[in-house]
Each structure stands twice: as C-alpha cells, then as structure tokens.
Amino acid sequence: CQAADSVTITIYINGEPTDLDTKCGRELPPMYMSNEHRMTVVFRSLTYSHTVTGFQADYAFVRNFGISTGEPDSRYLCGFNYKSILASSGFFTSPNYPGKYPRITECHYLFYGQKGEKVIIDFTKFEVDGVKPNCDEEHKSDYVSFSNFFTTQDRKMDRFCGLRTGKNNTVKSDGEFFKVTFKSNGIYDALGFMAKYRFVQTNNKQLHVPKTSKAPRTYTIGGDSCSLYEHSQQWTSILCLLVFFLL
Numbered sequence: 001c002q003a004a005d006s007v008t009i010t011i012y013i014n015g016e017p018t019d020l021d022t023k024c025g026r027e028l029p030p031m032y033m034s035n036e037h038r039m040t041v042v043f044r045s046l047t048y049s050h051t052v053t054g055f056q057a058d059y060a061f062v063r064n065f066g067i068s069t070g071e072p073d074s075r076y077l078c079g080f081n082y083k084s085i086l087a088s089s090g091f092f093t094s095p096n097y098p099g100k101y102p103r104i105t106e107c108h109y110l111f112y113g114q115k116g117e118k119v120i121i122d123f124t125k126f127e128v129d130g131v132k133p134n135c136d137e138e139h140k141s142d143y144v145s146f147s148n149f150f151t152t153q154d155r156k157m158d159r160f161c162g163l164r165t166g167k168n169n170t171v172k173s174d175g176e177f178f179k180v181t182f183k184s185n186g187i188y189d190a191l192g193f194m195a196k197y198r199f200v201q202t203n204n205k206q207l208h209v210p211k212t213s214k215a216p217r218t219y220t221i222g223g224d225s226c227s228l229y230e231h232s233q234q235w236t237s238i239l240c241l242l243v244f245f246l247l
Contacts, residue, residue, distance in 0.1 A: 001025075005047060007055060010040040013104060013186045020103075020189070030191065031099025033066060065095035065107060078107035084114045084199040094128070094182050094192025101128075101142075101192040106183045110150075113176035113199045121180065123160070123169040123195045129188030130161025142184040144193065148174045 001024035009020040011034050023029045032039070041057070064072065069092050070080030082090065092109050094101045111119045130141030136159070143161040147154035157171070182192075 003046065005045045005052065006043075008042045008044070010042065011035055011103065012038050018103075018186070021100075031066075031096055033096035033099065033102040035102040035104045035186075065102070065105070066097065066099070067093060067095060067107070069093075070109065073108070073110060076106075076108050078105065079110065080108070081110050081112065082119075082197060083112045084117055084119075085112075089196070089198040091194060091196045092180075093194045097192045097194060098125075099191070100189045101182075101184055103184055103186045103189065106181065109180040109182075111173065111178040111180075111197065111199075113173075113178075115176065116202045117176055117199045118202055119173045119178045119197055119199050121171050121178075121195050121197045123164065123193055125191075125194040126160065126164040126169060127191045128161050128182075128184075128193060129190040132162050133158070135159035135161035137185070140185060140187055142188050142190065143182075145181045145183070146171050147179045147181070148177065150177065150179065 001022050004024040006022050006024040007029075008022045009032050010017050011020050012018065013035065017040070020032060021029065043055070065078045067078075067080060069090055070082050071086075073079030073081050078095065080092065082092065095105055095107055096102060113119055126144075128142045128144060130143050131139035135141045135143040141159075141161050143159045145153070145159045146157040148157075160169075180195075
C-alpha cells in the first residue's frame with residue numbers, strides 16, 4: 001500500500017505507537033482490538049477518484065475483550081468462569097474472535113464441574129502465532145496453556161500455539177476444576193481460537209452382583225478357589241475372573 005490510498009491502525013505498547021496493520025484495496029479487513037484504551041486510525045489519500053468511495057467502520061468501547069460467553073471473574077482483568085451447574089456445554093473464544101486478538105493480553109477461562117465431573121475441550125479453530133513445540137516466551141510465542149490447578153503451572157500439559165488443524169486438538173481435565181490461559185505478546189497477531197466445552201460424569205462403574213437364592217459352588221484350580229453363583233453364564237465369568245485377579 002505504499003503508493004496507494006490506505007488506512008493504518010496504530011496501537012500503543014508501553015506508551016510507544018506501533019502500527020498494527022495497513023490496508024488498501026477492496027478486501028474487507030478483520031476486526032481489530034487495542035491492547036489498552038487507545039487506538040489510532042489514519043486514512044491517507046494520495047490520489048483522487050470518482051469511483052473509490054472510501055470506507056465505513058463500526059467501533060465500540062468494551063470491557064469484556066469481545067468474549068461473549070462465561071461469567072466475568074473480577075479477580076482478573078480478563079477472566080471468565082464456566083460452571084457446570086449453569087451450563088453443561090458451550091463454547092468460548094480468544095479475545096475479539098473472529099477478528100485478530102489484541103497484543104500483550106492475558107485471558108483466563110476457569111471451568112468448574114460438579115462432583116465427579118470432568119471437562120472436555122475441543123478446539124474447532126486455532127491460529128495462535130508461536131513457535132512449536134515449546135510455545136514459550138523464550139521463542140516469543142503467543143500460546144494457550146492448560147492447568148488442573150488454580151495458581152500453579154501444570155507441567156504435564158503441553159501448550160498450544162501455531163496453526164492447529166485436524167486431530168489432537170482435544171484436552172481433558174483430571175478433575176472438576178480446569179483452567180485455560182491465553183497469552184499474547186507485543187509482536188505477533190493472529191485470528192485466535194474457538195473451542196467447545198462439555199462437562200462429563202466420570203464413569204465409576206461398580207460390579208453388580210446378581211441376587212440369587214442358590215448357594216455358590218466352589219471350584220479349586222491350582223490351589224486357588226473360585227466361587228460361582230448359578231445365575232447366568234455372563235456373570236459367572238466376571239465373578240470368577242475377579243476372584244483369580246485378587247488372589
């Protein structure tokens with residue numbers, strides 16, 4: 001756009017102006033969001049034309065970072081709670097989705113299941129600029145991290161960054177609580193992510209011993225005994241296998 005009419009979007013990082021993007025032509029740009037309370041939009045016209053009509057843009061001052069789901073969490077500048085007691089499934093997004101996420105932004109998504117529940121998260125869209133596989137600050141990566149703990153890092157769970165498509169975009173909590181954190185630096189821009197979540201009950205299957213009035217028959221095999229109830233062939237096999245396993 002050096003020799004064309006253009007629009008430049010400028011944000012401020014540590015008080016210094018930083019050009020976020022420059023657009024020209026007829027392609028509709030994505031939504032933009034500032035990282036703080038200021039943003040500058042500059043239109044430059046180098047030519048005169050009767051056929052070019054310019055642009056029209058909508059703007060809004062927001063406090064929710066463009067995240068429309070979840071309950072705001074006052075402990076964070078950008079934090080949202082998702083509780084199973086209110087909704088067993090739903091979705092959440094990066095800030096300003098489907099537009100580009102803001103720079104130098106950290107958002108926390110906290111999931112609270114009921115007793116015996118876990119949360120499963122499926123990322124349906126994911127484009128967060130970063131360097132795989134570590135997705136860490138050392139490589140100047142934006143990233144999404146996961147933790148089964150409220151305040152500490154969960155070292156066993158890998159971070160997500162880059163463009164992720166296809167399979168292996170699902171994460172699952174160990175228990176009722178789970179935390180997802182999105183963090184961007186002052187360098188990269190991308191379209192962010194959309195994810196679906198659902199709370200599921202943990203399967204604690206208990207063996208059902210059928211009622212029977214008949215006394216068990218005891219068999220001895222190699223010094224081990226197995227008590228069998230004459231009820232059905234299916235339950236007889238299960239009971240026998242369990243006794244041998246425990247012995």
